[in-house]
Amino acid sequence: MLVLGPIGFAAPWVLTALIALPALWLILRAMPPAPRRVLFPGVALLLGLADRSPVARRTPWWLLLLRLLAVAAVILGCAGPVWRPVAQAELDGPLLVVMDAGWAAAPDWSKRLARAERALKEADTQGRPAALLLADGRAEPAPLSFTTGERLLARLRAAQPVSWPSTLPEDPQDALSNQPDGRLTSLWISDGLDHPGRDLWRAELAARGLLRVHVPSRRLLSLELNDSDEPALLLHGATQGNRPAILAIGPDPQGIERELSRLATDGATVGAREDALVVPVTMPPELRNRVRRFQIEGQSHAGAVLLADDRVRRRKVGLVGDADNQAEGQQLLSPLYYLRRALAPSADLTEGGLGDVLDSAPDVVIVADQVDMADADELADWVRAGGMLIRFAGPRMAAYQDLTSEPLLPVMxxxxxRDIGGALSWGDPRGLLPFAADGIFSGLNAPPDVAVRAQLMAQPSPELSERTIAALSDNTPLVTRQRFGQGQVVLFHVTANPDWSNLPLSGVFVEMLERLVATAKVSARGPDSSDRAQPFWTPEIVLDGFGRSGAPDGLSPLPAEELDDGPGPGRPAGIYAAGERRIALNAGGPVTTATWDNAVIEQETQNAGLALRGYLLALAAMLLALDALGSAAILRGGRVLGAILLCLLCLPSPQAQAQDSSFLDPELIRAADEVALAYVLTGDAEVDRTSREGLQGLSFALRQRTSVEPGEPIGVDLDTDDLSMLTFLYWPVTDSQPAPSPLAYLRLNHFLRSGGMVLFDTNDGDVAGLGGPDMSQDLRRLAAPLEVPPLAPIPEDHVLTRTFYLLDDFPGRWSGNPVWVEAPPAAGQGDVTSGFRQLNDGVSPVVxxxxxxxxxxxxxxxxxxxFPIRGGWEGERQREMAFRFGINLIMYVLTGNYKSDQVHVPELLNRLRIEEGGRP
Structure with missing residues (x-):
């Protein structure tokens, strides 16, 4: 590129054409040959006469200047001028494009592809070999192949970001061993983050030649699960600037996946890392258990998505104690009954002996009044590995002789x-002290009506106060806790039934258990080498680099030890299952910005200069137009120019007429061009919104399943809009919409006669079915002025039943109601199976x-x-059949009744045989 001051030229050799401008000047102003003088006496009669239309002997200077300026503008435009271009070094060696392809590159992936494609095309134009390195870690270790840039474009355009961090080859020297001669020019399109091996590659590329780095300017955010007792999320990169909300997404009660909650981040606190915010998951347990993923609002990459696994969802709690049918008292006196009722809404429960419960890999084990357990050693190993054991006191524990030697107790x-409120005691039952503000039960209210009549006392010790997490009004412990290895043991010094207190009958008992269970680590026996560890984990759902979920096509089960390494090549971010357990590999994590020494930084927002080509060519066209007008003025003495101006002034201005306003409506023009589906505006905002969203859903299904690609639906005002450009009209019938004007009915009747269809939907299928073709009173009121043919329920052989799908029912949100179309001709008036009224190619004008x-x-x-439809699989099946009816209906409108001609196939074949001389 040639740079002259603030202007650069991409093709400076074109400027050599400017040399021809002086010669062009001489040619254009050349004089005609001088006339030969011949004496003729009659010329004397012409002396004194003035020539009213003189012909210039020379081209006027101003016209020459216009022409020269036009030619100069064309030459300068073809030279590719750029205002304030970015200075580029003259390069002649090979080019290497390194492109980060991890999840952090997904937000502006299209811009990255465009930058890499531009670099490869420039190298191809200059005849330089090029190589492309996609840092996704999926390629086998091998030297890079340097070839033409054109051959690399197909691979570049097919590239997609992956759901793990950008991964570079381990040995840059081995990867660059096939580099051609010359200094290497490298363009590194970075995602802005630091990755393993980046410094090694940066130093190697800087040593081999010029290294340019394309750095993004946007702020990158990522999401990670906080490793704490309380369920919380870590939002990385959001401590500065705006803090977007975090969306909790999962199925609603109808099974439809949608936004369940929105976690605000404005008041979030800064975590241990200064770049991360701790966002508590403040959701009810039953709602949190339905969450499938958390996602940063406005972010579209895998790092902004956190898949919910067992660590976020329901805990698995094992209950160990006497079975209800073996309890000494009635079933309502069984401790397991109260534990079951308290935990069933928020946890998955398993019951049985201690060995059976441990085999189910629980997160929490609750033991009700059990001592000297047979599998105590195995239970102790489970607790040390990270499990939570919750024990309740009772008569059996109080009477146990070796209670001081009982293992797995938080206190002696x-x-x-202790009998506080019994008949032989002098004291009154004790209430609860307020819970500590910094304890596990902080925020819970201690009800004043809770009374403890008996408790199991702890031996005094210096550690007793710090191990007490709930106490009675006399400061004696109610709940104690102690860490054992990676796990913890919690003891309620009262029974789990109302024998010793009315605590199990209160709401705070449920809240205390839910709080304890929520702080437990999920599945203490994770993918380790223990006897209950699963050797392989199978992917169920995987994410791509944009954070979109999909099926794990072609992926094999992973060994358990590989899960600790996080997402990577061959193990994308997603949900992995082993038995009943689910573990999520999430891509998000700390965001560490990369630094680039010995490199030329190329900002994403850097202005590459203003191209002047278009402006100069437009100037040349304008100058040539002025030249034409000037030439006409000279040749005709201004008469032609005056005539042109007069014609322009006399042109009539467009007048807007009411009857032509529809032709100027760009929405109606778009609807005709894009075959958009239309709906009638009723004046009810909610009904109109439902109509628009319904036709949007049907249009999407048509684009996905058929060759029809409708545009965005359009709302139609029957009183003002022309319907001649439309094909299909959805009319929801309401009791509040006014009847259209007489002119509107004229347009509607013309619409029906010219091949259009109106789908009337009274939407009362859940209240009462339709009793006949007259429909409801509101439908009669609205449809009375229309030229509607006789109607009948859709017969079994109607073409609507086989236009695209084979259907025998036409449900919507409701089902079981008849659908009415134009009635077939009566017997003796035509072929019933050949279709219906032939005015619209056999298409019924109304449904x-x-x-x-x-x-x-x-x-x-x-x-x-x-909108929900019934519930579960049956509801989604009905929704699918509704979409199929809609597709059949639109195909019926667009293609006519052609499929009914199939009944004539035998007759046509028979006629062909006769014409060919064969026998019928």
Whole structure:
């Protein structure tokens, strides 16, 4: 590129054409040959006469200047001028494009592809060999192949970001061993983060030649699960600037996946890392258990998605104690009954003996009044590995002779217990002290009506106060806790049933258990080398670099030890299963910005200069137009120019007329061009919104499954809009919409006669079915002025049943109601099976029903169904059948009744045989 001051030229050799401008000047102003003088006496009669239309002997200077300026503008435009271009070094060696392809590169992936493609094309134009290194870690270790840039474009355009960090080859010298001669020019399109091996590659590339680094300017955020007792998230990179919310996404009660909650980050505290915010998961347990993923609002990469696994969802709690049918008292006196009722809404429960419970890999084990257990050693190993053991006192524990030697107790206990409110005691039952503000039960209210009549006392010790997490009004411990290895043991000094207190009958008992269970580590026996560890983990759901979930096609089960390494090549971010356990490999983590020494930084927002080519060519066109007008003025003495100006002034200005306003409506023009589906505006905002979202969902299904690609739906005002450009009109019938004007009915009747269809939907299928073709009173009121043919329920052989799908029912949000179309001709008036009225190619001009099709088709901005249909699999099956009916209906409108001609196939074949001289 040639740079002259603030202007650079991409093709400076074109400027040599400017040399021809002086010669062009001489040619354009050349004089005609001088006339030969011949004496003729009659010329004397012409002396004194003036020539009213003189012909210039020379081209005027101003016209020459216009022409020369036009030619100069064309020459300068073809030279590729750029205002204030970015200075580029003259390069002649090979080019290497290194492109980070991890999840951090996903937000602006298209811009990265465009930058790499531009670099490869420039190298190809200059005849320089090029190589492409995608830092996704999936390629086998091998030297890079240097070839033409054109051959690399297909591979570049097919590249996609992965759901693990960018991964570079370990040995840069081995990868660059095939480098051609010359100084290497490297373009590193970085994702802005530091990765293992980056410094090694940076130093090697800087040593081999010029290293340019394309650095993004946007702020990168990522999401990680906080390793703490309380469920919380770590939002990395959000301590400065705006803090986006975190969306909790999962299925609603109807099974439709949508946003369940929004976690605000404005008041989040800074965690141990200064770049991370701790965002508590403040959701009810039953709602949190439905969450499938957390996602940073407005971020579209795998690092912004945190898949929810067992660590976020319901804990598995094992209950060990006397079975209900073996309890000494009634079933309501069994400790397990109260534990079961308290934990069932928020946890998965398993019951049985201690060995059976441990085999189920629980997160929490609750033992109710059990001592001297047979599998105590195995239980101790489980606790040390990270499990939580919750024990409850009782008569059996109080009477145990060797209570001081009982293992897995947080404090030393006294034998016999303490009777506070019994008949032989002098004291009154004790209440609860307020819970400590910094303890595990902080925020819970201690009810004043809770009374403890008996408890198991702890031996006094210096550690007793710090191990007490809940106490009675006399400061004696109610709940104690102690760490054992990676796990913990919690003891309630009262029974789990109302024998010793009314605590199990209060709401705070449920809250205390939920708080304890929520702080337990999930599945203490993780993927380790223990006897219960699963050797392989199978991927169930995987993410791509953009954070979109998909099926794990072609992925094999992973050994358990590889899960600790996080996402990587061959193990993308996703959900992995082993038996009943689910573990999530999430891509998000700390965000460490990369530094680039000995490199030329190329900012993403850096202005590459203003291209002047278009402006100069436009100037040349304008100058040539002025030249034409000037030439006409000279040749005709200004008469031609005046005539042109007069014609321009006399042109009539466009007048807007009411009857032509529809032709100027860009939405109607777009609807005709894109085959957009239309709906009638009723004046009810909610009904109109449902109609629009319903037709959006149907349009999406048509684009996905058929060759029809409708545009965005359009709302139609029957009183003002022209319907001649439309094909299909959805009309939801409501009791509040006014009847259209007489002119609107004229347009509607013309629409029906010219091949259009109206789908009337009374949407009352859940209240009452349709009793006949007259439909409801509101439908009669709205449809009375229309030229509607006789109607009948859709017969079994109607083409609507086989236009695209084979159907025998036409449900929407509701089902079981008849759908009415134009009735077939009566016997003796035509072939019933050949179709219906031939005015519209056999297409019924109206379809009437009450099944609420728009609600069944409706989708929200995220593409999820907006209205529930029944429940479970049957509801989704009905929604699918509603979409199939909609597709059949639109194909029926667009293609006519052609499929009914199949009944004539035998007759046509028979006629062909006769014409060919064969026998019928």
């Amino acid at each position: 206990l006294r034998q016999g217990g 009437i029903g009450a099944n609420g099709w728009a609600q069944a088709w409706a989708i929200d901005e995220g593409g999820y169904p907006r």
